[in-house]
Amino acid sequence: MNLKINKKITKQKRRSASQWAVAWRRFKRNKAGVAGLFIVLAVVFVGIFGDMLAPYPAFPDPKALTPFYNGDVRTPPNSKYLLGTDTLGTDVLSNILHGTKYALYVGVVVTAITMAIAIVVGAVAGYFGSWIDNVLMRITEVFLVFPSLLFILVFVRVFTLGAGAGGTFNFLGINIPIGLTIVIIVLAVFNWPGNARMIRGEFLRVRELEFIEAEKALGASNKRIIFRHILPNILSSIIVVASLTIAYAILLEAAVSFLGFGDVNTVTWGQILENNFSDMRIVWWAEVFPGLAILITVFGFNLLGDGLADALNPRLRD
Amino acid sequence: MKGSNLSRLRTFVRSSMFRYIVRRMLYMIPVALGISLISFVTLYAAGDPISLIRAGKPNITQETIDAMRTYYGLDQPIPLQYLSWLLNILQLNFGKSLYGGQPVNLIIGPRIWPTIELQIVSLVIAFAISIPIAISSAKKPYSKQDVTVTSLSLFGVSMPTFWFGLILIILFSFTLGWLPSAGSQGVAGFLWWGNPILDGLAHLILPVAVLVYVSLAQNIRLIRANMLEVLRSDYILAARASGISERKVVYKYALRNAVTPAITFLGISLGSMIAGAPMTEYVFSWPGLGRQYVASTLSLDFPVVMGITMIITVMTLVANLIMDLLYVYIDPRVRLR
Numbered sequence: 001m002n003l004k005i006n007k008k009i010t011k012q013k014r015r016s017a018s019q020w021a022v023a024w025r026r027f028k029r030n031k032a033g034v035a036g037l038f039i040v041l042a043v044v045f046v047g048i049f050g051d052m053l054a055p056y057p058a059f060p061d062p063k064a065l066t067p068f069y070n071g072d073v074r075t076p077p078n079s080k081y082l083l084g085t086d087t088l089g090t091d092v093l094s095n096i097l098h099g100t101k102y103a104l105y106v107g108v109v110v111t112a113i114t115m116a117i118a119i120v121v122g123a124v125a126g127y128f129g130s131w132i133d134n135v136l137m138r139i140t141e142v143f144l145v146f147p148s149l150l151f152i153l154v155f156v157r158v159f160t161l162g163a164g165a166g167g168t169f170n171f172l173g174i175n176i177p178i179g180l181t182i183v184i185i186v187l188a189v190f191n192w193p194g195n196a197r198m199i200r201g202e203f204l205r206v207r208e209l210e211f212i213e214a215e216k217a218l219g220a221s222n223k224r225i226i227f228r229h230i231l232p233n234i235l236s237s238i239i240v241v242a243s244l245t246i247a248y249a250i251l252l253e254a255a256v257s258f259l260g261f262g263d264v265n266t267v268t269w270g271q272i273l274e275n276n277f278s279d280m281r282i283v284w285w286a287e288v289f290p291g292l293a294i295l296i297t298v299f300g301f302n303l304l305g306d307g308l309a310d311a312l313n314p315r316l317r318d
Numbered sequence: 319m320k321g322s323n324l325s326r327l328r329t330f331v332r333s334s335m336f337r338y339i340v341r342r343m344l345y346m347i348p349v350a351l352g353i354s355l356i357s358f359v360t361l362y363a364a365g366d367p368i369s370l371i372r373a374g375k376p377n378i379t380q381e382t383i384d385a386m387r388t389y390y391g392l393d394q395p396i397p398l399q400y401l402s403w404l405l406n407i408l409q410l411n412f413g414k415s416l417y418g419g420q421p422v423n424l425i426i427g428p429r430i431w432p433t434i435e436l437q438i439v440s441l442v443i444a445f446a447i448s449i450p451i452a453i454s455s456a457k458k459p460y461s462k463q464d465v466t467v468t469s470l471s472l473f474g475v476s477m478p479t480f481w482f483g484l485i486l487i488i489l490f491s492f493t494l495g496w497l498p499s500a501g502s503q504g505v506a507g508f509l510w511w512g513n514p515i516l517d518g519l520a521h522l523i524l525p526v527a528v529l530v531y532v533s534l535a536q537n538i539r540l541i542r543a544n545m546l547e548v549l550r551s552d553y554i555l556a557a558r559a560s561g562i563s564e565r566k567v568v569y570k571y572a573l574r575n576a577v578t579p580a581i582t583f584l585g586i587s588l589g590s591m592i593a594g595a596p597m598t599e600y601v602f603s604w605p606g607l608g609r610q611y612v613a614s615t616l617s618l619d620f621p622v623v624m625g626i627t628m629i630i631t632v633m634t635l636v637a638n639l640i641m642d643l644l645y646v647y648i649d650p651r652v653r654l655r
Contacts, residue, residue, distance in 0.1 A: 153615050
């Protein structure tokens with residue numbers, strides 16, 4: 001009996017580490033990457049529990065204006081309002097806490113759509129090549145060369161007009177703002193070309209490797225080669241790019257909202273900055289702290305992405 | 319003397335460089351047309367701008383609206399509107415603003431130079447600073463200096479452009495009172511540092527600082543990454559093995575190869591740089607194209623939006639051409655086709 005257990009342990013010890021275990025070990029040694037992971041986990045925590053942590057509710061709720069009715073408009077940070085109140089008479093700390101979930105919503109959904117389009121386009125272009133590749137690459141080039149923020153602003157403006165940006169829709173019991181979702185879709189539509197190019201490059205690289213040739217010789221179908229062999233091999237790159245795309249999407253949404261194109265009824269971080277921009281000389285705290293929230297969140301995702309790149313990219317392995 | 323100039327011109331016209339430039343310019347035409355078509359269709363298919371503008375002003379009568387539609391040619395079908403817009407553009411006539419019928423040329427014209435000024439000054443300063451920093455940090459990867467530089471530049475990439483501007487304004491204009499917070503020049507009688515030239519300079523400092531900081535972070539990350547790759551390659555090993563000084567290896571052999579991909583990237587990122595202008599210009603109330611674009615898009619002034627879109631498209635395409643020519647100049651392996 002005892003012997004058996006011992007045998008089991010030694011067997012486990014001898015088993016060679018999987019690719020992911022090796023990557024995790026490498027990742028753990030990277031202090032910046034671990035710090036990024038902690039920041040991201042903290043932001044996710046605030047995103048989930050922010051509504052409960054916040055002293056006041058978010059804007060469409062009339063109770064958000066409680067400080068206003070108490071006569072506390074543009075109050076500098078003090079013990080009652082830790083980060084002060086803004087020019088509308090709402091609590092800045094509450095707004096930031098409520099905004100966290102929107103930032104994550106933007107980051108994750110934009111990235112999901114972007115990566116879905118990018119993987120399909122990149123896979124088709126990289127694997128099948130020929131004219132499909134040519135057409136796709138010309139399209140992505142135009143997207144990359146042209147200043148897409150200009151298009152994003154026009155599209156957001158035009159679509160929010162058409163859809164009546166005020167409302168929310170119910171998805172799995174959660175009320176999701178329509179205006180913000182329109183912004184997300186537009187951001188995703190203009191964001192995929194760079195990622196598609198990267199994935200195409202990865203497909204081109206892996207397609208030429210010998211084991212794919214062997215697989216072809218064994219008579220594997222295209223579908224099997226793409227999904228069972230190439231995709232798992234480029235999964236690490238996809239994860240890294242996804243992490244960086246989340247960061248970029250959060251930044252872009254903040255910019256769109258700050259310029260006045262966002263969903264006015266949804267208090268995203270960019271929206272707080274926009275609301276207080278004209279009174280900035282007085283309510284500087286309502287500009288500094290939401291911006292810090294953006295900075296920390298985006299920095300966390302970027303650190304995580306960089307750490308993952310170092311851990312997963314075999315080319316840089318010593 | 320004159321004859322030699324003429325023959326020099328003749329050789330230039332026959333050269334592959336000249337043919338390349340001409341071909342690239344011809345290639346710009348369909349791209350510009352495509353972009354104009356996409357923007358035009360998006361804007362005008364979204365709805366009749368007059369009724370969109372009218373939504374906030376219920377007192378306008380139907381006759382006024384009809385008269386305005388006829389005045390702006392909006393009663394025509396969209397393909398016809400596009401064609402007449404295109405014909406006007408070819409004569410450099412950008413149409414009339416929907417607010418008061420002011421010619422778009424008069425709105426856009428004075429705003430072109432401030433934008434170009436801001437972009438060029440920032441671009442030059444950013445590149446001049448980023449190359450030496452990136453090299454010294456790539457030479458000793460994962461040293462203390464390198465870690466500081468990479469994390470600082472990652473910090474820079476993570477910072478919202480416009481927010482950095484806000485912080486600078488709060489710090490240097492509101493708190494310290496050293497620099498102006500808005501505009502490109504002071505009013506007569508209230509000039510910064512007492513003279514119009516210094517006044518212009520004072521207004522430039524903060525916006526340029528923002529643009530430099532943002533592109534600096536991108537440049538450093540990119541050049542450093544390329545430099546690391548290049549320094550790992552076999553020919554650098556060979557150069558070192560043959561006893562060439564480290565300085566020569568880095569600056570003569572590695573730098574050229576590290577900077578070339580950066581220039582390609584620069585061409586690609588130029589679009590996003592020019593697109594970043596609206597944010598900086600908005601924050602600093604800079605009287606440029608970007609700020610006007612934001613205002614006109616918000617107020618649905620479609621002719622102005624179209625005009626600025628076209629000018630920025632052409633600016634981007636020309637800048638890309640210049641980048642490509644620079645690329646050929648730096649990397650002789652690249653052949654002009």
